[in-house]
Each structure stands twice: as structure tokens, then as C-alpha cells.
Amino acid sequence: MDEIREKLSLPENGKKLLLHSCCAPCSGEVMEAIIASDIPFSIFFYNPNIHPKKEYELRKEENIRFAQKHGIPFIDADYDVDDWFARAKGMEMEPERGVRCTMCFDMRFERTALFAHENGFDVICSSLGISRWKNMDQINDSGIRAASHYDGITYWTYNWRKKGGSSRMLEISKDEAFYMQEYCGCAYSLRDTNKWRMANGREKIKIGEKYYGQP
Structure with a gap:
């Protein structure tokens, strides 16, 4: 682990981090790096x-x-999907990394x-940026x-992809x-991904069937 990451510290002399997590695969390495740096943090799951x-x-x-395996507090926020669809109205056909994604990140x-x-x-950040499919500047x-809406809150722009992340x-x-x-x-990403898969002779996505490490 030490060969992959340097000792991290929060920006602006921050003391406590709230990590927005989109999923376990993206947040696993981020969590590992934060734990290794002895930074107090909690997971915030709002997606x-x-x-x-x-x-x-x-x-x-x-x-x-x-x-739970690492003893990190996990905050399970609301699944207000109706609000998300309302905000996405009119953006249904926008491409990945477009304005719909900006709306989604903002929300x-x-x-x-x-x-x-x-x-x-006093510091927030997200595991979203570690994915090579995402636009880090957009995130x-x-x-x-x-x-910026709150005094004393800083967003940590650390590049989680670097140094083997x-x-x-x-x-x-x-x-x-x-x-x-x-x-x-x-x-909409499910729709577009399935459309691409079908056009390339692949089956549609089967939810709940694929896991890392499977042959």
C-alpha cells in the first residue's frame, strides 16, 4: 500500500472528511488510501x-x-429517485459526460x-473521479x-487515479x-449501454450476475 500512495492530508487544514461513495469498486481504493493516512472519515451514500x-x-x-469490514461509519441517504428524474427531464437524450451528468453530480x-x-x-470528496469513464474536471x-455554498466546507480535488490508484x-x-x-x-446510461451492446452483437446487461474475479 505504501508503495502506491504517499501519506495524504486534507486540504485547508481539514480535520474530518465526508466521502461521497458511488459504489464499492470505485471507493475501495480511495478508502484504503484514506485509512492508511489516518484521516477520520465517513462514507456518504447518496445516489x-x-x-x-x-x-x-x-x-x-x-x-x-x-x-463494515474496515469499521468506517456508513451514512445511507435517501433514494429520492423521483426528484432525480424530475431534474433530468428534458435531458433524456444527452450523451454521457454531458449536461445530464453535470446535473447528477450537482444533485x-x-x-x-x-x-x-x-x-x-469540513472536507468533502467523492470516489467518482477514480473511474476512467468520468470527466474529472466535470466532477x-x-x-x-x-x-462553495457553505463557509468552512472544502471540496478535495485529489486525483485518486494517480500513483497506481x-x-x-x-x-x-x-x-x-x-x-x-x-x-x-x-x-439512460443503461438504455444507451444496452443499445451499444446489441449493435455490437452482445447480450443486454443482466443485473446482479457479474462479479469481479469471475472467469
């Missing part, structure tokens, strides 16, 4: 974008399992920042924007046999 409910529960339960980080403000956390902009993420996922999600999470 009303994930569709359908079965997929949401699979991702959440895997995240809870890993957090999740705004709730994260509010919880941090109300519960004594960081949403995080900074959300934190991405490869370690896969190692942990295989070691833990995490559930492998095959699309970003929302109904």
Missing part, C-alpha cells in the same frame, strides 16, 4: 440516479460490506455538502460548486469479489 432499484441495492450493500454533491455542513465535516467543478482499485475489487456494474448507473 438516486442508480436504476433500477435492484441495481441500487446491490451497489449499496457491497459498499456497506466493505465499510449528489449538494446533498453531500449539506450533510457535511450540518454534521461537523471537481460540481464538488467545488457544492462546497486505478490499478489498485481493480485489485481490491477482485480480492473482494465485488459486484461488477456494467453501466454508469442511471436509466
Whole structure:
């Protein structure tokens, strides 16, 4: 672990971190690095974008399992999916990394920042940025924007992909046999991913069947 990461410290002399987690595979390495740096933190699971409910529960339960294994507090926030669909109205056909994704990041980080403000956390960040499928600048902009609404809250823009972060993420996922999600999470990414798969001679995604480390 020490060969992969340097000793981390929170920005702005922060004392307590609230880590927004999208799933266990993305957050596993991030959690490992934070734990190794002796940074006090809690997991905040707020992802009303994930569709359908079965997929949401699979991702959440895997995240809870890993957090409990390491004794990390896990905050299970609301699954206000109706609000998410209302905000996404008119953006149904937008591409991945487009304005719909910005809306989605804003929604999740705004709730994260509010919880941090109300519960004594002075730094927030997210595991979303470790995925190579995401636009890190887009994620960081949403995080900074959300934190700016509250005095004393900072969004940590650390690049979790560097120094072997991405490869370690896969190692942990295989070691833990995490559930492998095959699309970003929302109904529209599921639709578009299945459309691409069918056009390329592949079966549609079967929710709940694929795990890391399987042959």
C-alpha cells in the first residue's frame, strides 16, 4: 500500500472528511488510501440516479460490506429517485459526460455538502473521479460548486487515479469479489449501454450476475 500512495492530508487544514461513495469498486481504493493516512472519515451514500432499484441495492450493500469490514461509519441517504428524474427531464437524450451528468453530480454533491455542513465535516470528496469513464474536471467543478455554498466546507480535488490508484482499485475489487456494474448507473446510461451492446452483437446487461474475479 505504501508503495502506491504517499501519506495524504486534507486540504485547508481539514480535520474530518465526508466521502461521497458511488459504489464499492470505485471507493475501495480511495478508502484504503484514506485509512492508511489516518484521516477520520465517513462514507456518504447518496445516489438516486442508480436504476433500477435492484441495481441500487446491490451497489449499496457491497459498499456497506466493505465499510463494515474496515469499521468506517456508513451514512445511507435517501433514494429520492423521483426528484432525480424530475431534474433530468428534458435531458433524456444527452450523451454521457454531458449536461445530464453535470446535473447528477450537482444533485449528489449538494446533498453531500449539506450533510457535511450540518454534521461537523469540513472536507468533502467523492470516489467518482477514480473511474476512467468520468470527466474529472466535470466532477471537481460540481464538488467545488457544492462546497462553495457553505463557509468552512472544502471540496478535495485529489486525483485518486494517480500513483497506481486505478490499478489498485481493480485489485481490491477482485480480492473482494465485488459486484461488477456494467453501466454508469442511471436509466439512460443503461438504455444507451444496452443499445451499444446489441449493435455490437452482445447480450443486454443482466443485473446482479457479474462479479469481479469471475472467469
